[in-house]
Amino acid sequence: xxxxxxxxxxxxxxxxxxxxxxxxxxxxxxxxxxxxxxxxxxxxxxxxxxxxxxxxxxxxxxxxxxxxxxxxxxxxxxxxxxxxxxxxxxxxxxxxxxxxxxxxxxxxxxxxxxxxxxxxxxxxxxxxxxxxxxxxxxxxxxxxxxxxxxxxxxxxxxxxxxxxxxxxxxxxxxxxxxxxxxxxxxxxxxxxxxxxxxxxxxxxxxxxxxxxxxxxxxxxxxxxxxxxxxxxxxxxxxxxxxxxxxxxxxxxxxxxxxxxxxxxxxxxxxxxxxxxxxxxxxxxxxx
Amino acid sequence: xxxxxxxxxxxxxxxxxxxxxxxxxxxxxxxxxxxxxxxxxxxxxxxxxxxxxxxxxxxxxxxxxxxxxxxxxxxxxxxxxxxxxxxxxxxxxxxxxxxxxxxxxxxxxxxxxxxxxxxxxxxxxxxxxxxxxxxxxxxxxxxxxxxxxxxxxxxxxxxxxxxxxxxxxxxxxxxxxxxxxxxxxxxxxxxxxxxxxxxxxxxxxxxxxxxxxxxxxxxxxxxxxxxxxxxxxxxxxxxxxxxxxxxxxxxxxxxxxxxxxxxxxxxxxxxxx
Numbered sequence: 001x002x003x004x005x006x007x008x009x010x011x012x013x014x015x016x017x018x019x020x021x022x023x024x025x026x027x028x029x030x031x032x033x034x035x036x037x038x039x040x041x042x043x044x045x046x047x048x049x050x051x052x053x054x055x056x057x058x059x060x061x062x063x064x065x066x067x068x069x070x071x072x073x074x075x076x077x078x079x080x081x082x083x084x085x086x087x088x089x090x091x092x093x094x095x096x097x098x099x100x101x102x103x104x105x106x107x108x109x110x111x112x113x114x115x116x117x118x119x120x121x122x123x124x125x126x127x128x129x130x131x132x133x134x135x136x137x138x139x140x141x142x143x144x145x146x147x148x149x150x151x152x153x154x155x156x157x158x159x160x161x162x163x164x165x166x167x168x169x170x171x172x173x174x175x176x177x178x179x180x181x182x183x184x185x186x187x188x189x190x191x192x193x194x195x196x197x198x199x200x201x202x203x204x205x206x207x208x209x210x211x212x213x214x215x216x217x218x219x220x221x222x223x224x225x226x227x228x229x230x231x232x233x234x235x236x237x238x239x240x241x242x243x244x245x246x247x248x249x250x251x252x253x254x255x256x257x258x259x260x261x262x263x264x265x266x267x268x269x270x271x272x273x274x275x276x277x278x279x280x281x282x283x284x285x286x287x
Numbered sequence: 288x289x290x291x292x293x294x295x296x297x298x299x300x301x302x303x304x305x306x307x308x309x310x311x312x313x314x315x316x317x318x319x320x321x322x323x324x325x326x327x328x329x330x331x332x333x334x335x336x337x338x339x340x341x342x343x344x345x346x347x348x349x350x351x352x353x354x355x356x357x358x359x360x361x362x363x364x365x366x367x368x369x370x371x372x373x374x375x376x377x378x379x380x381x382x383x384x385x386x387x388x389x390x391x392x393x394x395x396x397x398x399x400x401x402x403x404x405x406x407x408x409x410x411x412x413x414x415x416x417x418x419x420x421x422x423x424x425x426x427x428x429x430x431x432x433x434x435x436x437x438x439x440x441x442x443x444x445x446x447x448x449x450x451x452x453x454x455x456x457x458x459x460x461x462x463x464x465x466x467x468x469x470x471x472x473x474x475x476x477x478x479x480x481x482x483x484x485x486x487x488x489x490x491x492x493x494x495x496x497x498x499x500x501x502x503x504x505x506x507x508x509x510x511x512x513x514x515x516x517x518x519x520x521x522x523x524x525x526x527x528x529x530x531x532x533x534x535x536x537x538x539x540x541x542x543x544x545x546x547x548x549x550x551x552x553x554x555x556x557x558x559x560x
Binding site: 006008009010011012013015016017019020022023024025026027028030031034084087088090091092095105107108109111112114115116117118119120122123124125126127129131132133136164167176196217218221224225226227228232242245246249254257258261264265268269272 | 295296298299302303305306309310312313314315316317319320323332333334376377378380381383384385386387389392395398399400401402404405406407408409410412413414416417420433434436437440444449490494497498500501505514517518521529530532533536537540541543544548
């Protein structure tokens with residue numbers, strides 16, 4: 001490490017800092033300011049310093065239910081994507097012996113990430129719909145007399161879409177951490193008499209924790225901040241913490257939307273800092 | 288290698304099945320949309336496919352029926368290209384900046400992470416409020432561009448961390464010691480290692496912007512980008528034209544991915560010669 005103090009790093013990071021300050025820090029600060037403003041019918045936004053928006057939100061039972069339902073989705077989706085992400089990465093890193101095949105399979109898993117989320121959501125309609133492929137198969141094979149209604153426009157469909165959209169965010173970081181594990185470490189553990197489960201539990205899992213932490217960060221924050229998946233896939237039956245903001249915005253009630261946004265942001269940042277407390281992601285990344 | 292002759296453990300087959308099911312789960316729905324976009328005039332949104340035709344693709348370019356798809360595309364494409372170029376330039380230089388400790392590096396890093404995980408809708412409100420405060424109107428080439436950058440730059444930065452982690456400063460020092468000029472060491476040592484990563488950053492920059500919905504929602508102003516147009520169509524359009532649009536955007540995405548991955552492979556191959 002070069003200890004000589006120099007202006008060079010500052011010049012190199014200044015465009016990044018400038019964009020983030022202009023389009024992230026200042027806007028977030030202004031959301032905070034507006035969240036204390038007053039909303040008046042027909043007049044619009046009136047500068048003020050009131051806690052009324054927060055009081056409205058925190059005393060409204062519906063908002064608590066929305067947060068609870070979002071948290072539930074986050075936990076379910078985290079469990080499923082974590083399971084798939086860990087075992088797919090494990091398979092690719094430790095079971096596929098040909099590096100080219102492993103990279104090809106990894107790319108097969110990641111390519112859908114670079115296509116439109118909304119289209120990928122819509123693509124479940126002909127599969128899970130009332131006359132969709134799954135129901136055609138179920139009724140055709142005589143397993144059920146009636147098409148199953150809860151496949152689409154239900155909480156089930158929301159979870160399916162989340163897993164479909166976000167598992168990539170788990171696979172990529174876990175794969176990245178696992179690929180760095182020295183394979184001779186595993187052999188050493190086996191030679192020393194560890195069982196194969198013991199190796200996975202005591203060697204692979206701890207050494208993948210940065211990847212798991214990063215994946216968790218992505219999946220949880222994406223689910224917490226989502227409103228489009230929940231709206232489309234539940235057919236408007238379920239909501240999320242962010243859909244409360246969406247509703248306020250449709251009535252042009254910016255102050256309450258801003259207060260809702262501040263609360264959501266605080267929740268997301270608390271979750272993120274808890275994850276960062278468990279694993280020093282930065283030290284692992286910049287080493 | 289003798290180990291490849293070993294009998295595979297039973298877990299291999301279980302995990303291979305999991306992998307197969309996962310790939311089916313990933314691609315199955317996309318393929319059904321692809322097939323159904325060729326639905327005939329029966330306009331059924333479900334299988335089976337009757338009288339395959341191209342009428343729904345034709346419908347897309349008929350703005351009175353489904354909305355202004357060509358117009359939305361003509362905004363999304365240049366926006367994604369500008370975001371791509373800026374993401375590469377800014378995150379690559381910043382990536383190099385982070386290789387040295389500097390005062391405030393931790394704060395900037397956490398600011399980038401916060402920018403990555405902030406719900407898109409929250410950021411959207413913030414940028415809209417900022418624009419109103421400054422008396423500016425939201426536009427796809429102004430506020431939406433900034434909104435997209437707050438999402439693509441942290442991604443670019445994380446990729447650069449992964450790439451630069453492999454570029455030990457000792458390589459450059461070795462080049463200096465062997466008499467290379469500063470420019471030569473950049474050209475012959477740094478660039479070849481970093482270049483594939485730069486293509487990855489470009490791919491992320493382009494596709495994340497091209498597909499971004501929540502950050503665009505309030506920031507594009509009066510003219511829609513493609514994801515917003517699709518969002519409107521999901522509620523208004525009940526014909527396979529929606530699937531046709533899905534097929535078109537997915538084909539464009541696949542084309543971009545193929546170009547990016549193809550050029551990475553090409554560079555790697557040329558280098559290994």
